[in-house]
Amino acid sequence: MTSAIKLLGFLLALTLITGCAPRPGPEVLTPTFASVPGARIVTVYVATTRARGAPEGNDFTTGRAAALNFAAFRISVPPGHRPGVIEWPQGPADPATSFATVEQIALDRTTFERRVVAAGRATGGRKVGVYVHGYNRSFQEALFRLAQMTADADVSGVPILFAWPSEAKVTGYVADKEAVTYSRDGLADLLTLLARDRATGRIAVLAHSMGSWLTMEALRQLRLSGKGDVIDRLDVVLAAPDIDVDVFRSQVAVVGPLSPPLTVLVSRDDVALSVSSRIGGERLRVGTLDVNDPRVQEAAVRANVEIVDISSLTTSDPLRHDRYASLAALYPRLAATRGDGAGGDLRRAGAFVFNAVGTTLSSPFTLAGGALAGE
Template identity: 30%
Template sequence: MRLVPFLFVCFFVAGCASTYPAAISPNAWEMPAPSLPQRAPSICRENPEMLYITNRNRADDPEGYGNNRSSSMAFGYVTIEPANMSAEAYADYISGHAIDKAPPTYAHARIAEAVRFPGTPLAFAIEQGVLTRDRQAIAEYQNAGAQFQDELTGELAERGTGKVVLFVHGFNNSFEDGAINLFELWSASGRSGIPLLFSWPTGGHKALGYLGDTQNGDFSVYHLKETLRLIAATEAVDEVVVIAHSHGASIVTTALRELLIESRGADLSMRDTYRIETLILAAPDIDLGVMEQRLVAETFGIGFGQIDVYLYPEDNALGIASWVFGSPRFGAARPDQMSAESRAVFQGVKSVHFILVQDAGDYDRHNYFRRHPGVLSDIAITMRTGARPADAERPLKHLDLNFWSIDKTYTPSYFGSLHSPDGCRLIDAPQITP
């Protein structure tokens, strides 16, 4: 991290711990015997910083950001660390090699805001059909964007990677909740790529909070598009993994759909421009019919290397959302609820995968993406390798067409290095029997 000190506004309360429930220990990856070195101590930073962009309001509480909207984006760094175990013990837990240990608790996030963007919309005028933008406002906004890109470029170089992992949390998550979610996913993957949190305004247990936060999601679409544009314009980025949970999936797909239409209008390839190789939607809180008409009908899948969607028909949170809106939610859909037209499309589109989760009721019916040992392990191996369900790394059970199944016994296989580019030991894994 190379920003000069006066740019930082830090928020930290020592000795306090988050009450957010930790991820469950995932199923450990299996590895071929030849790739197993002797166990070595970690030589990487114990709790490296993650990046964030948020459009939440500033707050004076330990987290630094509240649950309300801000018209200006903020970029900075956030550090999450276990409060009740060492970094080495946490690495064992989050890689599935300490399943008998109590789950971790987390110290409050350490947050360092580095760049504050000007508020949007930026000033402009229209006279006789001609659009004129305020030059000073544009210059200030572009300067903030350039600072973000410089920091991202530096982090990519320092950590020896070209991959960015962008995570968008769901409804009723605080800023700190979202940071913990990303830290767990990133750690389970062996710290693959540069982790970047996009945190939107939600939470606070307001009256009719769910309905209000759907509007906060709409409010956040432009800022997320700007974030994706900045990442795409950073030359050092060669691959992006986007992960979204619950209502975050609605924000992400809306933003990406608009960028897809924009790319088509400019005669550009969405995939080449934004370099999103993997899009993961966990328990997506999206109307099923809207998904079919706005994503499938718009040939949304062409913009990405692959799309993985985790579904659980007994998802209790999405069941309530279905009742509120009077229509089924995508994340709780069954295969027979897909329209005949969509099923016909998926006969020829193999890059989109619907993964039906089994056993989620034993863990967490909605947050299973981090509290189901099979699902967390599958997301982690996908983050690290980009493997598809039909690949050797991901032995999912194929059902029909694009539908696959995963249960709590699912165990991926990993054939790569046990160390991240910065030298951090990842895991000691059981050998695959030849």
């Protein structure tokens, strides 16, 4: 079977699985000035390699910016919000029933840095949380996903979206691979910028799917350029990473062991990664590793990587690729159960099965839950 035929099969499979439901357009970024009792306002900062449609606007396109663009959005989460769900507006946004953009501001680099530092200090030095989205995601989908996870985690902190120019099309897989390659410098630049001020605390990074490959490449770049001090400030989680296993092994070898260990969230029944594996010549993806395989367990310990199977988590995603998004809602209860909400860290290298009761390990809730909101 040729690569072209494999690609066609991959795209057809995703189209059939995901259906033809309309996706939110950029109109959801238009501010609404209404407010309702009980709504929660989440401020999300943005650093992106997407180009602006207009010099002072925040209508980010699929074009590639020559340098990072910066912005801030205030998103209203409705009073009746269900954890793990984004209540998209049906027509004009209504803060009483849907997520709504309250305010958006275009920032320059200096103002972005100043505001993030000030926000970090205002929360008592809590972590900054950087979210790197995955394949086939529009800017507004990534932005509202981070707002959802931040609200669900219900902790203080500074959430930052790193948005790269995904085509947001099922047929854009190859273009998205090129876009994440283009964005490696941008992510390394953002992490370096954030690490300049130690008052912001540690920097948590949650990367999803293809964004995990981008993140590992940025870390590799930081290591090779002698910026180990930046890497030392990071707590990194890769959720459903769309990375060839051999490529991942070589990336880890260059990046070196992280402290706390790099955490990888996997699910063996991830449909999207299964199809991605086929298009890659039947090569196994990291996000589908079997934690019960002794070889995986041994390799995880040897590489100082924590691999956690989260297949037990429910998801409304037919591709079973977005399970990580529900971890944020579990964070408050599980962190309290483990007693690690105050910053304790029980992460360890190895391969584990997620225990929803919170008696196995803490990293999924600490990182994929609280870190998104900067906890």
